Amino acid sequence: MMNKVILIGRLTRDPELRYTPSGAPVAGFSLAVDRQFTNRQGERETDFINIVVWQKLAETCANHLSKGRLVAVDGRLQIRSYDDNQGIRRTIAEVVANEVKFLDRPKESQQGVPPKGSSIAEGESFGSEISFNEEEIPF
Amino acid sequence: MMNKVILIGRLTRDPELRYTPSGAPVAGFSLAVDRQFTNRQGERETDFINIVVWQKLAETCANHLSKGRLVAVDGRLQIRSYDDNQGIRRTIAEVVANEVKFLDRPKESQQGVPPKGSSIAEGESFGSEISFNEEEIPF
Amino acid sequence: MMNKVILIGRLTRDPELRYTPSGAPVAGFSLAVDRQFTNRQGERETDFINIVVWQKLAETCANHLSKGRLVAVDGRLQIRSYDDNQGIRRTIAEVVANEVKFLDRPKESQQGVPPKGSSIAEGESFGSEISFNEEEIPF
Amino acid sequence: MMNKVILIGRLTRDPELRYTPSGAPVAGFSLAVDRQFTNRQGERETDFINIVVWQKLAETCANHLSKGRLVAVDGRLQIRSYDDNQGIRRTIAEVVANEVKFLDRPKESQQGVPPKGSSIAEGESFGSEISFNEEEIPF
DNA sequence: TTTT
DNA sequence: TTTT
DSSP, X not given: OEEEEEEEEEESSOOEEXXXXXXXXEEEEEEEEEEEEEOTTSOEEEEEEEEEEEHHHHHHHHHHOOTTOEEEEEEEEEEEEEEOTTSOEEEEEEEEEXXXXXXXXXXXXSSSSOOTTTTOOTTXXXXXXXXXXXXXXXX | OEEEEEEEEEESSOOEEEEOTTOOEEEXXXXXXXXXXXXXXXXXXEEEEEEEEEHHHHHHHHHHOOTTOEEEEEEXXXXXXXXOTTSOEEEEEEEEEEEEEEOSOOOOOSSSSOOTTTTOOTTXXXXXXXXXXOOOOOO | OEEEEEEEEEESSOOEEEEOTTOOEEEEEEEXXXXXXXXXXXXXXXXXXXXXXXXXXXXXXXXXXXXXXXEEEEEEEEEXXXXXXXSOEEEEEEEEEEEEEEOSOOOOOSSSSOOTTTTOOTTOEEEEOOOOSOOOOOO | OEEEEEEEEEXXXXXXXXEXXXXXXXXXXXXXXXXXXXXTTSOXXXXXXXXXXXXXXXXXXHHHOOTTOEEEEEEEEEEXXXXXXXXXXXEEEEEEEEEEEEOSOOOOOSSSSOOTTTTOOTTOEEEEOOOXXXXXXXX
């Protein structure tokens, strides 16, 4: 009935862009979200959360985001089940993003080549894409 | 850094209440959250999301909630990894609740016996419990 | 950059439906949202929050909601300023809803006449309307 | 019953720190939150939203934040009414923050003097303060 | 498998 | 394994 997720964290790797058989772009990346409180050993733990992005927003993320970038994600929590290649039922949790906001500047390129996303101003936003009625996610 | 989840859905079964070795109450239940849009076959899918509740709120949920009840949950998405009994690494997603609001009345008891939660008014809220620095969840 | 509001509360009056000069439907209502904690006098206070709904969702709300109904609202907080008829600058806060979920059944009609919204099942949802690029709200 | 607000924006001025008669610290600042969509004239509008912070988090904000800083705020929308000095009833909307996350680095100081917040790393968080049962906000 |  |  209602399913809202809002995350702020850093990409653990560059986004991967794929296309569904019908041609819809889908991007995926993993977000490291540090917990607010430390555990009993005094360590700060972090949750690694899979993000899925569809359509135009997928291409924007693939073009402008990279490992280490800080983003805010607004989406919904989706639980998918499937059988793996050993026939074991597995369940996957992922956040399907409606909105991804870029919260920091891309790092300077080391060699004069414009880095991915170099023209994106700090804090610039990237519109909203609502994904629905799509085929299976090919990750 | 920021990790917020807000869900509205129905319990798929009665909550289970356990206690950690150190005596902290923990309750768990699964929430059925219908998706907003239907899939390409025109069916409405639903996500089944595990909820974990600690401390006093755990006992309140165990005492007053049951299968079928409608609730709103505010919490954070937590990803835990462990090795199952076949040594296969598995990962579990669950929402650790800070707040659980009861949105409907308990069903009438069939036989004059007061049902669980019968004294709880519609819409009554159950305070906020923030869980942290706790031992492993025994589900 | 990001502006999310999620509320659960009860309508303090029936929604009012208007149309902009260009014909876009807009509905408004006020939501009573009880605070979680009591104040120092031990009283529970409540916030009365103005909700604005556009387009098809406006008509759905006007047709099916009425005073006292319990709803969940997902939207954004909007601050508008204007000069009142005495030339005093005033500022208005309202939540522009993207989604309104109906969380309880309509009350039984007293006289056999079907009440507004009588065909709406408990928990039924009403799609999402995103309002933007609209003219001034005529309340 | 449920009242959640999540905002990302920039401070329009330095925070103001006050103390209630009983000694509780309260800080206030205004947040500029750009809207996602442009209006019919193609301009991007922005909402200016008052934020109130209590207790230790108030002092942390006052010490480390300043005009222009980018933050994420998690809180609740509060509507207060009062009569102004001309006896006109006025209503004020503000977000009472539970959490404030600092999303950018403080600007370099111009003259070698350590700037406010200079020891705060990018993305460092500042715990959570829940304010309740407090006296009137003295702004 | 992990980010700063 | 699933709720209405």
